[in-house]
Structure formats: structure tokens, C-alpha cells
Amino acid sequence: MNVVIVDDTPTNLELMRMLIERLDGCRPIPFADSGSGLDWCLENDPDLVIVDYLMPKLDGLEFIRHVRREPRHDSLPILMVTADHEKSVRYAALDEGGVDFLNKPVDRMEFLARVRNMLALRRSQRALADRATWLAEEVRRAVAEIHDRERETIVRLARAAECRDPETGTHILRMAHYAQLIALQMGLPPDFAELLLHAAPMHDVGKLGTPDHILLKPGRHSPEEFEVMKQHTLIGYEILRESSSHAIQMAASIALHHHEKFNGSGYPRGLARDAIPIEGRIVAVADVFDALTSARPYKRAWSLDEARDYLRENRSAHFDPACVDAFLTVWDRVLEIRERFVDEEEPAAATEPNDGR
Amino acid sequence: MDGEPLFDRRSTLDNLGDDVEILRVIAATFIADAPRLLADLRTALGARDVSMVMRAGHSLKGSAENFGAAALIRAVGALEEASRTDDFTSAVARLNEIDRLLAQLRAELQAL
Numbered sequence: 001m002n003v004v005i006v007d008d009t010p011t012n013l014e015l016m017r018m019l020i021e022r023l024d025g026c027r028p029i030p031f032a033d034s035g036s037g038l039d040w041c042l043e044n045d046p047d048l049v050i051v052d053y054l055m056p057k058l059d060g061l062e063f064i065r066h067v068r069r070e071p072r073h074d075s076l077p078i079l080m081v082t083a084d085h086e087k088s089v090r091y092a093a094l095d096e097g098g099v100d101f102l103n104k105p106v107d108r109m110e111f112l113a114r115v116r117n118m119l120a121l122r123r124s125q126r127a128l129a130d131r132a133t134w135l136a137e138e139v140r141r142a143v144a145e146i147h148d149r150e151r152e153t154i155v156r157l158a159r160a161a162e163c164r165d166p167e168t169g170t171h172i173l174r175m176a177h178y179a180q181l182i183a184l185q186m187g188l189p190p191d192f193a194e195l196l197l198h199a200a201p202m203h204d205v206g207k208l209g210t211p212d213h214i215l216l217k218p219g220r221h222s223p224e225e226f227e228v229m230k231q232h233t234l235i236g237y238e239i240l241r242e243s244s245s246h247a248i249q250m251a252a253s254i255a256l257h258h259h260e261k262f263n264g265s266g267y268p269r270g271l272a273r274d275a276i277p278i279e280g281r282i283v284a285v286a287d288v289f290d291a292l293t294s295a296r297p298y299k300r301a302w303s304l305d306e307a308r309d310y311l312r313e314n315r316s317a318h319f320d321p322a323c324v325d326a327f328l329t330v331w332d333r334v335l336e337i338r339e340r341f342v343d344e345e346e347p348a349a350a351t352e353p354n355d356g357r
Numbered sequence: 358m359d360g361e362p363l364f365d366r367r368s369t370l371d372n373l374g375d376d377v378e379i380l381r382v383i384a385a386t387f388i389a390d391a392p393r394l395l396a397d398l399r400t401a402l403g404a405r406d407v408s409m410v411m412r413a414g415h416s417l418k419g420s421a422e423n424f425g426a427a428a429l430i431r432a433v434g435a436l437e438e439a440s441r442t443d444d445f446t447s448a449v450a451r452l453n454e455i456d457r458l459l460a461q462l463r464a465e466l467q468a469l
Contacts, residue, residue: 011420014386018379054415083419105422108374 001047001119005030006037006063007081008055012106016050016081019111026119034058041067046076047122048115050102053082053089061089064096075125077118081106150245151198157239158201161208164215170341171290176200177337178286178327179279185326188278199251200283203258206236218298230267233259250279258283261318273320281320285311285327288318289334294343304335363458364465365425372423384466387420391463394420395456398433402440402448410440410448417455424466429458 003020005028007013013030020028029046031037034055041049049067053060060080067073080093081102093099100114158172179200183193207215210232214225221229236255240248257271257280264272266284292310295301302310308328315324327334373379394417401409414437421429436451 009416009419010390011383011387011423015379015383015423018382022376054412054419056412104419105372107372108376 001026001122002045003028003115003119004037004041004046004049004051006034006050006055006060007052008032008034009052012052012081012104015106016111019106019108020050020115023112023115023119026115034063038063038066041073041076042070045072048077048079048118050079050081050115053080053086053093061092061096064093064099068096077121079114079118150247154198154202154247154251157205161202161205164207164210164212170343171294172201173341174337175203175283175286175290177341178289178334179282181330181333181337182282182285182323182326183278185330186282186322195247195250196254196279196282198247199254199279200286202236202240202248202251203254203283203287204232204236205239205251206232206234206255208239209235230259233257233268253277254279254283256280258287260284262320263317266318276320281323285319285323289327293338361428362465363424363426363428363462365427368425369423381469383423384469387424388463388466390420391459395459398436398455399452402436402445402452405440405445407440411437421462424462426458426462429455429462432458 003023003026005013005016005020007016007030010032013032017028017030020026029040031040034051035058037049037051038058040046051060051063055063058066060082064078064080067076067078075098078096078099079102080090080099081104082089083104090101093101100118102111102114159169162169162172176197180193180197183196184190210229214221214228217225233256237252240252240255243249243252256268257276260266260269260271260276260280261284262273262276262281264270266276289307289311292302292307293304308331311319311324311327315321369380370377394413397413398410398417401413414433418430418433421433432451432455436448436455439445439448439451
């Protein structure tokens with residue numbers, strides 16, 4: 001352990017240096033000049049400081065106050081060497097906390113006993129700090145593991161839904177990233193945007209409950225079939241609701257609300273404006289945009305300009321204008337996301353555009 | 358005073374837990390430092406700077422205490438007291454006494 005000794009009297013400095021040297025595991029670091037001693041303490045990691053009171057320039061009390069001003073040293077043990085009669089000095093030093101005293105002339109027995117006590121205190125401080133660091137790290141790791149598993153569950157659920165859906169895995173990734181992008185651009189908290197990124201892939205999980213002959217039907221649905229299609233929002237909500245996971249709670253809301261329209265003409269509940277939770281309004285833009293610009297068995301892929309025009313034209317009717325504006329403001333980033341998640345195999349494009357997903 | 362040793366070997370070794378090696382090292386340090394301690398005191402007295410006298414006196418006493426040199430410490434105390442009361446004639450007389458005692462202590466420590 002590093003024991004700093006500061007005393008301007010060479011004989012006393014040498015005496016204390018030798019006494020410290022005789023202690024196991026202790027390294028004396030002597031300074032005859034209090035200023036140099038202080039500089040060392042501020043730049044290094046002492047375990048104990050032994051400081052004489054009466055010194056030219058910086059005296060023992062001023063020295064202690066300067067050391068204490070460094071937050072790392074707020075509980076660093078300090079021994080101050082004083083003559084017996086300097087009682088007011090002792091009181092002032094006690095005020096600084098963590099200080100004990102040594103009488104002059106230095107007596108070996110007293111010196112070593114007090115040094116040992118102070119170093120034992122230091123060891124406990126260090127052990128406690130190490131334990132706190134270790135615990136914090138363990139907790140961080142455990143929480144990260146829970147998050148990872150939760151994320152994995154979400155991904156697997158989304159994958160299960162994908163199996164029955166003509167939409168591709170990259171669609172889910174793109175729309176999730178668009179959703180995060182919109183949230184950030186709207187000034188929503190980064191935590192919220194990240195939750196959205198993880199929750200959005202589950203928006204169509206309810207399609208697990210949609211019969212194949214309707215879900216996989218090429219071309220337009222009959223009105224009756226469309227009614228059945230609409231049920232995927234409620235089925236998804238039923239699958240996901242009442243989770244203790246924030247991501248799955250948000251996913252439940254997204255599943256339920258992503259087909260609502262801003263003017264109240266959407267489904268399943270026909271909610272309008274602020275009655276639609278923000279995550280639902282955001283995902284509506286992200287999902288429709290990506291569906292339009294992707295080829296599906298029943299439709300060709302729209303061009304980016306066509307899709308952008310569609311968003312503009314349906315601003316306020318289908319979509320929350322704030323979400324559309326945010327999306328169009330960061331168009332470059334939209335294109336980056338499109339570049340990043342490219343479909344491996346474009347499904348054969350149908351000739352007739354169709355929005356009846 | 359003559360024949361009476363200044364260095365109190367018994368109390369010094371008690372304080373050092375009978376560690377003769379430490380005694381030798383700090384004795385050598387003191388012997389080397391003593392001229393400076395005396396010069397500081399002389400300079401302070403010449404300048405009639407009481408706070409400087411107190412500080413130099415404190416250093417000298419603090420060093421000499423390690424060897425139990427009671428007579429020397431008393432003489433420094435008397436010099437401090439004299440300069441505190443502006444009695445610089447007595448103070449200078451004390452300085453000569455201190456000079457002599459310090460030389461004696463050095464000689465005794467050198468003989469270790």
C-alpha cells in the first residue's frame with residue numbers, strides 16, 4: 001500500500017520512511033516539500049497520508065483540505081503529526097474527517113499501531129468499493145441477459161408469424177427501423193424509440209390466427225374475407241397483452257392500433273387522432289410505406305416517389321401528419337435503411353397494385 | 358553541563374523499539390541537517406523575524422526531540438521566548454549556547 005509521508009524536517013521524514021518500510025506490503029513515498037506531496041496525492045492513488053502540521057508554504061491543515069477537495073480522496077485516511085500542545089490544530093483537523101494524530105517525537109509503537117489501524121480501515125474501504133463494483137456489474141449483466149432473452153422471445157414470435165405470411169423478414173426489419181427513425185425525429189425519448197424498434201416486428205403476430213385461404217389469397221379479399229383479415233389486430237393484441245415486459249406491452253398496443261387511421265376510418269376500433277397511441281400512428285406510416293415499396297405476390301413494388309406521394313396525399317386522412325413530416329424530413333436515412341435491409345429474393349411481382357394486405 | 362551527555366540513548370532506543378539501524382540512519386540525517394537548522398535560526402534572528410524564528414526553532418526542536426536532547430530543546434525554547442518578547446540580546450546569547458550544544462550532540466551521534 002502507498003503511504004505518503006510529508007514532513008519538511010529531514011530527520012523526521014527519514015525516521016517515518018524507515019518505519020513504514022518495515023511494514024509488510026507498504027511502500028513509503030516521502031516528500032520534504034508539501035506542495036510536491038500534494039501534487040503526487042492528487043495525481044496518484046495513496047492509501048494513507050502522514051503529514052506534519054507545521055510546514056512552510058502549505059501547512060498540514062491546508063494540505064488536508066486540498067486533498068479532501070479531490071472527490072476520490074474524500075475518505076482517504078490521514079495521520080497528522082503534531083506536538084501535544086497544538087490542541088486547536090487537532091480540533092480543526094478532526095473537522096476535516098478521517099484524520100488521526102501522531103505525537104512528536106514519533107514513538108515507534110504508537111506510530112505503527114496507528115498506521116496499522118488506518119491501513120486496516122483503508123483495506124475495508126477498498127473491499128467495500130470492490131464489492132459494490134462487482135455487484136453493480138453482476139446486476140448489469142443479469143439485466144442485460146433478461147433483455148436479450150426478452151428480445152429473443154420477440155424475434156421468435158415475429159418469426160413464427162412470418163412463417164404464415166407472404167411478407168418477408170426484411171420487411172419487418174425495415175419497418176421497425178423506420179418506426180424508430182420517426183420516433184427519434186419527432187423528439188421522443190431514445191429509450192422509447194428503441195422499445196419501438198424491438199416491439200414493431202410483432203405488429204402482425206395476430207396473422208397466426210388468420211385462416212390460410214384468406215391470409216394467402218392472391219388478389220382482392222371479399223368484404224367478408226376482409227372482416228376476417230381485420231381480426232389479426234385483435235388476435236395479436238390477445239396474444240401479447242398483459243405482459244410484464246415493456247417491449248411486449250408496446251407490441252400489444254402496436255398490434256391493436258397499427259391499422260387505425262388518423263381520421264377515424266381505420267380498424268378495429270375506428271379511433272382518431274390522439275386516441276390512437278403514438279406507437280400505433282408511427283408504425284402505420286412505417287408499415288404502409290414499406291409494404292408499398294415492396295413487391296408482393298399480388299402487387300408490384302411502388303417506386304419511392306409514388307410511395308412518398310401516397311404518404312403526402314394521405315397525410316391527415318390515414319396518417320398522423322407529424323409522423324409523415326418526421327419521416328419525410330429524414331428521407332436520406334430512410335434510403336439508408338432500405339439499402340441496409342434488402343430482400344434476398346424479390347417475390348414475383350403482380351401487375352395490379354393492391355393495398356388489401 | 359560538561360561530561361553530561363545530551364543524547365539520551367535509552368529513551369531514544371525506547372522510542373525506536375530498540376531498532377539500532379533506524380537510530381544510525383536518522384543520526385546521520387540529523388548530523389547532515391544540523392548546520393542548516395542552525396543557519397535558519399541565525400538568519401531568522403538576524404532579520405528579527407519572530408515567525409521565522411518560531412518556525413526554525415520548531416524544526417530544530419522537532420529534529421532534536423528524536424534524540425531526547427532535553428538541554429538543547431530547552432535552550433531553543435528560551436531563544437523563542439526571548440525573541441517573542443523582543444529581547445534579542447538574550448536571544449543571541451541563547452543562539453551561542455545552542456551552537457555549542459548542537460556541536461556536542463553531533464559529536465555524540467557521530468560516535469555511535
